[in-house]
Amino acid sequence: MVRVGLLGLGDAGKHHARALKHGVVDASWTTLGARDADQANRVLVDELGVSDMRQHVVAPDELLAGGRCDALIIATPDGLHFDHARRALAAGMHVLVEKPLALEVAQAHELVALAQARDRVLQVGYQLRHHVGHERVHAQLAELVGTLRTIHVRWAWPDPAVDGWRARGHDARWWSLAALGTHAIDLALWLDGGEVVEVHALREPPAGIDRLAEVSLRFASGVLAHVSVAVTHRAQPSLVLAGDAGEVDCAGTLGARGAGTITHRANREATELGFAVEDPYLRQLRTFVARCEGSGARIDAQAATNVELLHRISPA
Numbered sequence: 001m002v003r004v005g006l007l008g009l010g011d012a013g014k015h016h017a018r019a020l021k022h023g024v025v026d027a028s029w030t031t032l033g034a035r036d037a038d039q040a041n042r043v044l045v046d047e048l049g050v051s052d053m054r055q056h057v058v059a060p061d062e063l064l065a066g067g068r069c070d071a072l073i074i075a076t077p078d079g080l081h082f083d084h085a086r087r088a089l090a091a092g093m094h095v096l097v098e099k100p101l102a103l104e105v106a107q108a109h110e111l112v113a114l115a116q117a118r119d120r121v122l123q124v125g126y127q128l129r130h131h132v133g134h135e136r137v138h139a140q141l142a143e144l145v146g147t148l149r150t151i152h153v154r155w156a157w158p159d160p161a162v163d164g165w166r167a168r169g170h171d172a173r174w175w176s177l178a179a180l181g182t183h184a185i186d187l188a189l190w191l192d193g194g195e196v197v198e199v200h201a202l203r204e205p206p207a208g209i210d211r212l213a214e215v216s217l218r219f220a221s222g223v224l225a226h227v228s229v230a231v232t233h234r235a236q237p238s239l240v241l242a243g244d245a246g247e248v249d250c251a252g253t254l255g256a257r258g259a260g261t262i263t264h265r266a267n268r269e270a271t272e273l274g275f276a277v278e279d280p281y282l283r284q285l286r287t288f289v290a291r292c293e294g295s296g297a298r299i300d301a302q303a304a305t306n307v308e309l310l311h312r313i314s315p316a
């Protein structure tokens with residue numbers, strides 16, 4: 001049985017808490033790390049319907065010191081991921097850390113090296129890889145589109161946290177790029193599977209914390225990807241993959257619910273691709289626990305690549 005802990009109970013932490021509450025085989029949720037234990041316990045009971053965990057809520061430093069769980073989910077602000085993940089790995093825990101892995105490229109590599117040295121799992125919270133429909137498209141990509149040529153990801157969502165930590169650049173380096181863009185880049189990295197050889201980007205504003213970004217990537221395979229993200233307005237999120245033999249159009253699949261519609265077009269015919277709607281955070285948790293038990297890759301190597309790309313897109 002893998003004992004899982006959670007650090008942070010904000011927006012992302014609540015998604016993880018719901019998955020932990022649902023439960024997965026071979027894992028038990030043993031601990032929550034929070035700065036204000038009473039407040040955290042109130043959120044658990046009143047908002048999430050979790051039974052009282054008061055005696056299992058501990059201070060973040062206590063949780064990070066080790067001994068309370070085998071695997072830790074870290075859902076704290078971006079700028080804290082490095083310190084929290086480093087301490088958790090050093091204390092012998094497997095780590096599922098929210099995206100992006102770190103704010104600096106060197107930090108991302110240090111975490112990967114530490115996880116390797118300790119033989120611990122280092123997974124990053126790219127739950128869109130665990131969307132059932134996306135998994136189907138990934139598995140059948142060649143059959144659906146032939147040779148993949150282009151990837152387009154558009155995601156615009158008016159973030160209400162205009163005076164939050166991201167908007168202020170406190171414990172953060174990017175806004176639209178870290179809230180949404182890093183997911184889009186991850187999807188492109190996952191779908192192509194190869195190396196990015198060229199990057200072009202426009203950001204608005206051009207310096208400082210980004211609110212909109214348009215990014216073009218060229219992969220070594222010849223695939224071109226375009227990412228369009230914004231935290232200023234709402235637009236239908238979409239992921240479109242086109243190849244020599246067809247196109248896959250995922251509408252409304254980007255998000256936390258595992259929902260949306262996926263249409264396959266080939267030979268002038270459109271067919272809906274069916275999939276089960278299932279919480280991607282729960283599926284992500286299952287994968288994490290399985291990895292902790294020794295099944296599958298221990299480390300998300302592309303997570304460090306993602307930080308490198310964010311740095312190239314927005315070097316300041």
Ligand SMILES: NC(=O)c1ccc[n+]([C@@H]2O[C@H](COP(=O)([O-])OP(=O)(O)OC[C@H]3O[C@@H](n4cnc5c(N)ncnc54)[C@H](OP(=O)(O)O)[C@@H]3O)[C@@H](O)[C@H]2O)c1
Nearest residue numbers: 008009010011012013035060075076077078098099100125
């Ligand atoms: N995968 C996704 O789609 C997704 C979605 C949303 C967010 N995220 C990621 O999740 C992370 C958190 O974002 P969020 O939106 O959940 O932020 P949030 O709502 O502001 O929550 C942040 C949490 O971190 C805690 N925290 C802040 N400073 C801390 C510290 N010094 N030590 C320990 N805990 C601390 C906060 O506790 P207090 O209540 O004590 O302040 C709060 O529980 C970010 O990296 C973000 O990119 C991912």
